[in-house]
Amino acid sequence: MYLPAAELHQTTTLSEASALLQRYGPSARLLAGGTDLLVDLKAKRVEADHIISINRIEGLKGLVFDDTTLRIGALTTITALDESAVVRERFSPILDATQCMAVRQVRNLAxxxxxxxxxxxxxDLPPILIALNASVALWSDTGERLLPLNEFFIGPRRTARSESEILSGVVVPEGSPGFGAAYIRFGLREGNAIAVAAAAAGVQLATDGTIDDARLVLGAVSPIPKIATAASQILIGAKPTPELFTDAAHRAAEESDPISDVRGTATFRRELVSVLAARAITKACQRAQETTR
Ligand SMILES: Cc1cc2nc3c(=O)[nH]c(=O)nc-3n(C[C@H](O)[C@H](O)[C@H](O)COP(=O)(O)OP(=O)(O)OC[C@H]3O[C@@H](n4cnc5c(N)ncnc54)[C@H](O)[C@@H]3O)c2cc1C
Structure with a gap:
């Protein structure tokens, strides 16, 4: 498989990259780490006459924590997230996702x-970031807008990003005491295997230990990361118990909309959801309880 011919544009500012996106429209693609794009171009899943490299734009790099929210620059690699002290200390559920992603060589670029x-x-990142109530920052020459991450995905490989916008970062609020989150996925092997099914949970406990708020998010079992609304509702207002978690997880499986492919049948994926969702809620509740001690 060869990389089709395309013109490469190396940019150093957001304005430059956005102007090129506007000039070349659908025949242009942004290039960050290239671990998805180059594979997709070779496989002819996407086409591009112009490749706009953004990986030298300094403003898209790094993590900033301002005491209430963490801003993750769009060019932050999976390795950099893993190694970040603030992620480890205050946003560790993100590591549930990063630590199961790909192998070192890919993680260094992705x-x-x-x-x-x-x-x-x-x-892997969307479900846990949605469970953490994250938003994406979308930059255009008219300014930057914030969009809740759960509104960003509109279909497989389709987002609410307009043609000239660049995803500049992700903003994650720090949970208050009593908040916990977790992500669990099933892959066919360790390392370079993508998720067959995944579940993330974010729960807020009230001072009496009941679940005040909950968000259960499913990955790889619907066209976009799916908030299992009915399953989340089962949790809200209830005391956390294993029976409750099982009930909610079974409801989540009913809410999922998986496909059958080489990695597993739809039936298998639904079974996985009922197991993974229960585990994710259990872990999220344990973590929430730890923050109140
Ligand atoms: C061997 C292998 C294993 C993998 N394993 C996993 C895994 O376990 N879990 C997982 O989730 N993923 C996995 N991936 C997929 C991939 O590594 C990740 O999705 C990665 O985070 C993509 O980032 P990138 O910087 O390489 O994106 P790129 O390939 O550079 O870009 C991907 C797409 O996003 C667009 N884009 C990039 N940056 C921006 C931006 N700032 N604003 C707007 N559009 C942008 C590009 O135009 C392109 O369409 C794997 C890939 C490979 C090759």
């Missing part, structure tokens, strides 16, 4: 922005 912008249904 960016957070690319993982979200690809909008592949089995991507």
């Amino acid at each position: 960016t957070v922005g690319g993982n979200l912008a690809s909008a592949v249904p089995c991507a």
